[in-house]
Amino acid sequence: MRQARKESRESEKRLAEALLKANEELRAAAVERERAEEEYKTILRTAIDGFWLADTQGHFLDVNDAYCRLMGYSREELLGMRIQDVEAMETPEETARHIRRIMETGSDRFETRHRRKDGTIVDIEVSINHLEGDSGRLFVFLRDITERKRAEQEIQQLNADLARRAAELALSNRELEGFSYSVAHDLRAPLRSIDGFSQAVLEDYGDKLDELGKDYLQRLRAASQRMGQLIDDVLNLARLTRIEMRLETVDLSAMAQEIATNLRKTQPEREVELVIAPGLTVTGDSRLLRMALAHLLGNAWKFTGEHPRARIEFGVVEHEGKPAYFVRDDGAGFDMAYVGKLFAPFQRLHAMEEFPGTGVGLATVQRIIQRHGGHVWAEGAIEKGATFYFTL
Structure with a gap:
Protein backbone atom coordinates (compact mmCIF):
# COMPACT_ATOMS: atom_id res chain seq x y z
CA MET A 1 0.00 0.00 0.00
CA ARG A 2 2.77 2.36 0.98
CA GLN A 3 4.62 1.41 -2.20
CA ALA A 4 1.57 2.20 -4.28
CA ARG A 5 1.19 5.63 -2.63
CA LYS A 6 4.89 6.35 -3.19
CA GLU A 7 4.66 5.45 -6.87
CA SER A 8 1.53 7.60 -7.21
CA ARG A 9 3.30 10.62 -5.67
CA GLU A 10 6.28 10.16 -7.98
CA SER A 11 3.98 9.88 -11.00
CA GLU A 12 2.16 13.04 -9.97
CA LYS A 13 5.51 14.81 -9.52
CA ARG A 14 6.67 13.81 -13.01
CA LEU A 15 3.36 14.93 -14.48
CA ALA A 16 3.62 18.27 -12.69
CA GLU A 17 7.17 18.76 -13.98
CA ALA A 18 6.09 17.87 -17.49
CA LEU A 19 3.15 20.29 -17.28
CA LEU A 20 5.43 23.00 -15.90
CA LYS A 21 7.94 22.46 -18.70
CA ALA A 22 5.19 22.47 -21.33
CA ASN A 23 3.79 25.66 -19.85
CA GLU A 24 7.22 27.29 -19.95
CA GLU A 25 7.68 26.22 -23.56
CA LEU A 26 4.25 27.62 -24.46
CA ARG A 27 5.09 30.91 -22.75
CA ALA A 28 8.45 31.01 -24.59
CA ALA A 29 6.72 30.25 -27.88
CA ALA A 30 4.19 33.00 -27.20
CA VAL A 31 6.98 35.47 -26.43
CA GLU A 32 8.81 34.44 -29.61
CA ARG A 33 5.63 34.80 -31.61
CA GLU A 34 5.01 38.25 -30.15
CA ARG A 35 8.60 39.21 -30.95
CA ALA A 36 8.27 37.90 -34.52
CA GLU A 37 4.98 39.76 -34.96
CA GLU A 38 6.55 42.95 -33.65
CA GLU A 39 9.50 42.55 -36.02
CA TYR A 40 7.07 41.94 -38.88
CA LYS A 41 5.10 45.07 -38.00
CA THR A 42 8.30 47.12 -37.63
CA ILE A 43 9.63 45.95 -40.98
CA LEU A 44 6.37 46.76 -42.74
CA ARG A 45 5.96 50.07 -40.90
CA THR A 46 9.45 51.31 -41.82
CA ALA A 47 9.65 49.83 -45.34
CA ILE A 48 10.08 52.29 -48.19
CA ASP A 49 7.99 50.16 -50.55
CA GLY A 50 4.31 49.44 -50.10
CA PHE A 51 2.90 46.15 -48.75
CA TRP A 52 -0.46 44.39 -48.72
CA LEU A 53 -1.82 41.28 -47.14
CA ALA A 54 -4.96 40.36 -49.08
CA ASP A 55 -7.35 37.44 -49.34
CA THR A 56 -8.15 35.64 -52.57
CA GLN A 57 -11.23 37.84 -53.10
CA GLY A 58 -8.98 40.89 -53.16
CA MET A 71 -2.23 56.28 -52.22
CA GLY A 72 -3.44 59.06 -49.94
CA TYR A 73 -5.76 56.75 -47.96
CA SER A 74 -5.73 56.03 -44.26
CA GLU A 90 -7.61 45.82 -65.14
CA THR A 91 -11.36 45.43 -64.86
CA PRO A 92 -12.63 43.70 -61.66
CA GLU A 93 -13.18 40.53 -63.69
CA GLU A 94 -9.62 40.65 -65.06
CA THR A 95 -8.22 41.17 -61.57
CA ALA A 96 -10.18 38.15 -60.27
CA ARG A 97 -8.81 35.99 -63.09
CA HIS A 98 -5.31 37.32 -62.38
CA ILE A 99 -5.62 36.29 -58.70
CA ARG A 100 -6.71 32.78 -59.71
CA ARG A 101 -3.69 32.45 -61.99
CA ILE A 102 -1.38 33.53 -59.15
CA MET A 103 -2.96 30.92 -56.86
CA GLU A 104 -2.12 28.30 -59.51
CA THR A 105 1.43 29.48 -60.25
CA GLY A 106 2.35 30.63 -56.74
CA SER A 107 3.76 34.04 -57.70
CA ASP A 108 3.88 36.83 -60.27
CA ARG A 109 5.74 40.05 -60.98
CA GLY A 119 -7.92 60.44 -58.68
CA THR A 120 -4.36 60.71 -59.96
CA ILE A 121 -2.65 57.64 -61.41
CA VAL A 122 0.60 56.10 -60.16
CA ASP A 123 2.73 53.49 -61.94
CA ILE A 124 3.36 50.44 -59.76
CA GLU A 125 5.69 47.44 -59.92
CA VAL A 126 4.07 44.49 -58.14
CA SER A 127 5.69 41.38 -56.66
CA ILE A 128 3.06 38.95 -55.36
CA ASN A 129 3.31 35.54 -53.68
CA HIS A 130 0.69 33.00 -52.72
CA LEU A 131 2.30 30.74 -50.12
CA GLU A 132 1.45 27.04 -50.31
CA GLY A 133 -0.46 26.00 -47.20
CA ASP A 134 -1.88 29.49 -46.72
CA SER A 135 -4.52 29.35 -49.46
CA GLY A 136 -6.46 32.35 -48.24
CA ARG A 137 -3.73 35.00 -48.34
CA LEU A 138 -1.65 36.91 -50.85
CA PHE A 139 1.60 38.64 -49.82
CA VAL A 140 2.16 41.65 -52.07
CA PHE A 141 5.04 44.17 -52.28
CA LEU A 142 4.54 47.29 -54.36
CA ARG A 143 7.00 49.90 -55.63
CA ASP A 144 6.25 53.34 -57.04
CA ILE A 145 7.90 53.46 -60.50
CA THR A 146 6.19 56.64 -61.73
CA GLU A 147 9.46 58.58 -62.02
CA ARG A 148 11.17 55.65 -63.72
CA LYS A 149 8.36 55.34 -66.26
CA ARG A 150 8.44 59.08 -66.87
CA ALA A 151 12.20 58.92 -67.41
CA GLU A 152 11.76 55.96 -69.77
CA GLN A 153 9.16 57.89 -71.76
CA GLU A 154 11.46 60.91 -71.93
CA ILE A 155 14.32 58.70 -73.13
CA GLN A 156 12.04 57.12 -75.75
CA GLN A 157 10.99 60.58 -76.90
CA LEU A 158 14.60 61.74 -77.01
CA ASN A 159 15.56 58.65 -79.00
CA ALA A 160 12.71 59.29 -81.40
CA ASP A 161 13.78 62.93 -81.77
CA ALA A 167 17.33 61.09 -90.71
CA GLU A 168 17.01 64.80 -91.48
CA LEU A 169 20.78 65.22 -91.18
CA ALA A 170 21.42 62.24 -93.44
CA LEU A 171 19.05 63.74 -96.02
CA SER A 172 20.76 67.13 -95.69
CA ASN A 173 24.16 65.50 -96.08
CA ARG A 174 23.04 63.69 -99.23
CA GLU A 175 21.63 66.91 -100.63
CA LEU A 176 24.79 68.79 -99.66
CA GLU A 177 26.97 66.10 -101.22
CA GLY A 178 24.98 66.28 -104.43
CA PHE A 179 25.21 70.06 -104.40
CA SER A 180 28.96 69.94 -103.71
CA LEU A 202 51.67 79.75 -124.82
CA GLU A 203 52.15 77.05 -127.47
CA ASP A 204 50.64 78.86 -130.47
CA TYR A 205 51.56 82.46 -129.74
CA GLY A 206 54.54 82.07 -127.43
CA ASP A 207 56.90 83.58 -130.00
CA LYS A 208 54.80 86.75 -130.10
CA LEU A 209 54.79 87.27 -126.31
CA ASP A 210 57.51 88.83 -124.23
CA GLU A 211 58.72 87.17 -121.04
CA LEU A 212 56.30 89.13 -118.87
CA GLY A 213 53.32 87.97 -120.92
CA LYS A 214 54.50 84.37 -120.73
CA ASP A 215 54.92 84.71 -116.96
CA TYR A 216 51.35 85.99 -116.63
CA LEU A 217 50.03 83.01 -118.53
CA GLN A 218 52.12 80.59 -116.47
CA LEU A 235 35.39 67.32 -101.54
CA ASN A 236 37.70 64.73 -100.01
CA LEU A 237 37.54 66.52 -96.65
CA ALA A 238 33.73 66.52 -96.73
CA ARG A 239 33.68 62.86 -97.76
CA LEU A 240 35.69 61.80 -94.69
CA THR A 241 32.71 62.18 -92.36
CA ARG A 242 30.62 59.81 -94.49
CA ILE A 243 33.08 57.01 -95.20
CA GLU A 244 32.02 53.82 -93.42
CA MET A 245 34.63 52.76 -90.87
CA ARG A 246 36.06 49.23 -91.22
CA LEU A 247 37.95 48.43 -88.05
CA GLU A 248 40.87 46.02 -88.19
CA THR A 249 44.36 45.56 -86.76
CA VAL A 250 46.68 48.06 -88.45
CA ARG A 270 67.96 64.34 -100.18
CA GLU A 271 69.81 63.37 -97.00
CA VAL A 272 66.99 62.50 -94.60
CA GLU A 273 67.28 60.16 -91.61
CA LEU A 274 63.95 58.38 -91.24
CA VAL A 275 63.46 56.69 -87.84
CA ILE A 276 60.39 54.49 -87.46
CA ALA A 277 59.63 52.67 -84.21
CA PRO A 278 58.87 48.98 -84.82
CA GLY A 279 55.82 47.00 -83.72
CA LEU A 280 53.28 49.84 -83.42
CA THR A 281 49.88 48.26 -84.05
CA VAL A 282 46.42 49.73 -83.45
CA THR A 283 42.79 48.99 -84.21
CA GLY A 284 41.32 51.32 -86.82
CA ASP A 285 40.36 51.89 -90.43
CA SER A 286 43.51 51.21 -92.47
CA ARG A 287 42.47 53.46 -95.38
CA LEU A 288 41.84 56.46 -93.17
CA LEU A 289 44.90 55.90 -90.98
CA ARG A 290 47.10 55.60 -94.08
CA MET A 291 45.72 58.92 -95.29
CA ALA A 292 46.43 60.60 -91.94
CA LEU A 293 49.93 59.17 -91.65
CA ALA A 294 50.69 60.11 -95.26
CA HIS A 295 49.73 63.73 -94.55
CA LEU A 296 51.83 63.90 -91.37
CA LEU A 297 54.93 62.26 -92.86
CA GLY A 298 54.46 64.18 -96.11
CA ASN A 299 54.37 67.45 -94.19
CA ALA A 300 57.51 66.47 -92.27
CA TRP A 301 59.23 65.70 -95.56
CA LYS A 302 58.05 68.96 -97.12
CA PHE A 303 58.91 71.26 -94.22
CA THR A 304 62.43 69.84 -93.88
CA GLY A 305 63.07 70.44 -97.57
CA GLU A 306 65.10 73.62 -97.01
CA HIS A 307 67.57 71.88 -94.70
CA PRO A 308 70.59 70.08 -96.21
CA ARG A 309 70.19 67.27 -93.70
CA ALA A 310 67.00 66.34 -91.89
CA ARG A 311 65.62 63.87 -89.39
CA ILE A 312 62.05 62.57 -89.34
CA GLU A 313 60.83 60.23 -86.61
CA PHE A 314 57.66 58.21 -86.09
CA GLY A 315 57.16 56.74 -82.62
CA VAL A 316 54.99 56.57 -79.51
CA VAL A 317 54.98 58.06 -76.00
CA GLU A 318 52.59 57.72 -73.07
CA HIS A 319 50.07 60.53 -72.64
CA GLU A 320 47.56 60.52 -69.77
CA GLY A 321 47.94 56.77 -69.42
CA LYS A 322 47.38 56.03 -73.12
CA PRO A 323 49.73 55.70 -76.11
CA ALA A 324 50.20 58.87 -78.13
CA TYR A 325 51.78 58.36 -81.57
CA PHE A 326 53.87 61.15 -83.03
CA VAL A 327 55.63 62.38 -86.16
CA ARG A 328 58.58 64.63 -85.36
CA ASP A 329 60.86 66.61 -87.67
CA ASP A 330 63.64 69.19 -87.36
CA GLY A 331 62.39 71.39 -90.19
CA ALA A 332 60.85 74.85 -90.50
CA GLY A 333 58.60 74.46 -87.45
CA PHE A 334 56.01 77.08 -86.55
CA ASP A 335 55.20 79.78 -84.02
CA MET A 336 53.15 78.28 -81.13
CA ALA A 337 51.19 81.53 -81.01
CA TYR A 338 49.38 80.31 -84.13
CA VAL A 339 48.94 76.67 -83.11
CA GLY A 340 45.15 77.16 -83.01
CA LYS A 341 45.10 77.73 -86.77
CA LEU A 342 46.99 74.58 -87.71
CA PHE A 343 44.01 72.24 -88.03
CA ALA A 344 41.55 74.72 -89.55
CA PRO A 345 40.86 74.19 -93.27
CA PHE A 346 42.69 76.57 -95.64
CA GLN A 347 44.81 78.08 -92.84
CA ARG A 348 48.49 78.30 -93.77
CA LEU A 349 51.37 79.47 -91.58
CA HIS A 350 53.84 79.60 -94.48
CA ALA A 351 53.70 81.31 -97.85
CA MET A 352 52.79 79.27 -100.93
CA GLU A 353 56.14 80.22 -102.47
CA GLU A 354 57.95 78.60 -99.52
CA PHE A 355 55.94 75.41 -99.19
CA PRO A 356 53.16 74.49 -101.64
CA GLY A 357 49.82 73.11 -100.48
CA THR A 358 46.13 73.89 -100.09
CA GLY A 359 45.96 74.05 -96.28
CA VAL A 360 43.56 71.08 -96.03
CA GLY A 361 45.99 68.31 -95.02
CA LEU A 362 46.01 68.84 -91.26
CA ALA A 363 42.24 69.41 -91.22
CA THR A 364 41.96 66.01 -92.90
CA VAL A 365 44.22 64.45 -90.25
CA GLN A 366 42.11 65.93 -87.46
CA ARG A 367 38.85 64.56 -88.88
CA ILE A 368 40.33 61.10 -89.34
CA ILE A 369 41.65 61.01 -85.76
CA GLN A 370 38.35 62.31 -84.38
CA ARG A 371 36.47 59.58 -86.25
CA HIS A 372 38.67 57.10 -84.38
CA GLY A 373 37.69 58.71 -81.07
CA GLY A 374 41.12 60.26 -80.64
CA HIS A 375 42.75 63.66 -80.32
CA VAL A 376 45.49 65.39 -82.31
CA TRP A 377 47.74 68.27 -81.26
CA ALA A 378 51.07 69.83 -82.17
CA GLU A 379 54.15 71.41 -80.66
CA GLY A 380 56.82 73.36 -82.48
CA ALA A 381 59.22 76.27 -82.71
CA ILE A 382 60.39 78.32 -85.68
CA GLU A 383 63.31 76.58 -87.43
CA LYS A 384 63.47 73.98 -84.64
CA GLY A 385 60.98 71.56 -86.09
CA ALA A 386 57.52 70.33 -85.16
CA THR A 387 55.95 67.33 -83.46
CA PHE A 388 52.42 66.17 -84.21
CA TYR A 389 50.79 63.82 -81.69
CA PHE A 390 47.63 61.77 -82.02
CA THR A 391 45.73 59.25 -79.93
CA LEU A 392 43.22 56.63 -81.07
Missing part, protein backbone atom coordinates in the same frame (compact mmCIF):
# COMPACT_ATOMS: atom_id res chain seq x y z
CA HIS A 59 -9.91 42.30 -49.73
CA PHE A 60 -7.06 44.08 -47.95
CA LEU A 61 -6.25 42.37 -44.64
CA ASP A 62 -3.24 44.55 -43.84
CA VAL A 63 -1.38 47.46 -45.45
CA ASN A 64 1.72 49.32 -44.39
CA ASP A 65 2.29 53.06 -43.92
CA ALA A 66 4.27 53.41 -47.16
CA TYR A 67 1.31 52.28 -49.29
CA CYS A 68 -1.06 54.51 -47.33
CA ARG A 69 1.17 57.53 -48.02
CA LEU A 70 1.52 56.59 -51.67
CA ARG A 75 -5.08 52.47 -43.11
CA GLU A 76 -8.68 52.16 -41.94
CA GLU A 77 -9.99 53.24 -45.33
CA LEU A 78 -7.85 50.73 -47.21
CA LEU A 79 -8.81 47.86 -44.89
CA GLY A 80 -12.39 48.42 -46.03
CA MET A 81 -11.44 48.23 -49.71
CA ARG A 82 -10.40 45.65 -52.30
CA ILE A 83 -7.64 45.44 -54.90
CA GLN A 84 -10.27 46.13 -57.55
CA ASP A 85 -10.95 49.54 -55.97
CA VAL A 86 -7.43 50.84 -56.65
CA GLU A 87 -6.54 48.92 -59.82
CA ALA A 88 -6.59 51.31 -62.81
CA MET A 89 -5.58 49.00 -65.68
CA PHE A 110 4.30 42.71 -63.24
CA GLU A 111 3.70 46.42 -63.76
CA THR A 112 0.33 48.08 -63.42
CA ARG A 113 -1.27 51.40 -62.46
CA HIS A 114 -3.19 52.35 -59.31
CA ARG A 115 -5.64 55.18 -58.76
CA ARG A 116 -4.95 57.40 -55.73
CA LYS A 117 -7.63 58.84 -53.50
CA ASP A 118 -7.39 62.19 -55.33
CA LEU A 162 17.39 61.86 -82.31
CA ALA A 163 16.34 59.33 -84.92
CA ARG A 164 14.27 61.97 -86.70
CA ARG A 165 17.10 64.50 -86.59
CA ALA A 166 19.58 61.86 -87.76
CA TYR A 181 29.63 67.62 -106.61
CA SER A 182 27.43 69.70 -108.87
CA VAL A 183 29.24 72.90 -107.90
CA ALA A 184 32.62 71.18 -108.21
CA HIS A 185 31.72 69.98 -111.69
CA ASP A 186 30.54 73.46 -112.70
CA LEU A 187 33.74 75.01 -111.31
CA ARG A 188 36.08 72.49 -112.90
CA ALA A 189 34.78 73.15 -116.42
CA PRO A 190 35.80 76.85 -116.58
CA LEU A 191 39.06 76.06 -114.75
CA ARG A 192 39.92 73.46 -117.38
CA SER A 193 39.11 76.02 -120.05
CA ILE A 194 41.33 78.65 -118.42
CA ASP A 195 44.20 76.19 -118.09
CA GLY A 196 43.73 74.75 -121.58
CA PHE A 197 43.43 78.06 -123.41
CA SER A 198 46.36 79.50 -121.46
CA GLN A 199 48.47 76.55 -122.56
CA ALA A 200 47.24 76.98 -126.15
CA VAL A 201 48.22 80.65 -126.14
CA ARG A 219 50.74 82.13 -113.29
CA LEU A 220 47.22 81.87 -114.69
CA ARG A 221 47.76 78.16 -115.39
CA ALA A 222 49.26 77.54 -111.95
CA ALA A 223 46.37 79.36 -110.22
CA SER A 224 43.73 77.39 -112.14
CA GLN A 225 45.48 74.09 -111.35
CA ARG A 226 45.78 75.06 -107.70
CA MET A 227 42.07 75.90 -107.64
CA GLY A 228 41.27 72.49 -109.12
CA GLN A 229 43.37 70.80 -106.46
CA LEU A 230 41.64 72.85 -103.78
CA ILE A 231 38.22 71.73 -105.02
CA ASP A 232 39.34 68.09 -104.89
CA ASP A 233 40.71 68.56 -101.35
CA VAL A 234 37.48 70.17 -100.13
CA ASP A 251 50.49 47.91 -88.39
CA LEU A 252 51.36 51.60 -88.23
CA SER A 253 55.08 50.89 -88.32
CA ALA A 254 54.86 48.98 -91.61
CA MET A 255 52.51 51.61 -93.00
CA ALA A 256 54.90 54.45 -92.05
CA GLN A 257 57.85 52.54 -93.58
CA GLU A 258 56.00 52.16 -96.88
CA ILE A 259 55.07 55.86 -96.97
CA ALA A 260 58.67 56.84 -96.14
CA THR A 261 59.99 54.65 -98.95
CA ASN A 262 57.69 56.38 -101.43
CA LEU A 263 58.78 59.80 -100.16
CA ARG A 264 62.44 58.89 -100.69
CA LYS A 265 61.69 57.98 -104.32
CA THR A 266 60.33 61.47 -104.97
CA GLN A 267 63.65 63.10 -103.97
CA PRO A 268 66.34 60.43 -103.79
CA GLU A 269 69.08 63.05 -103.60
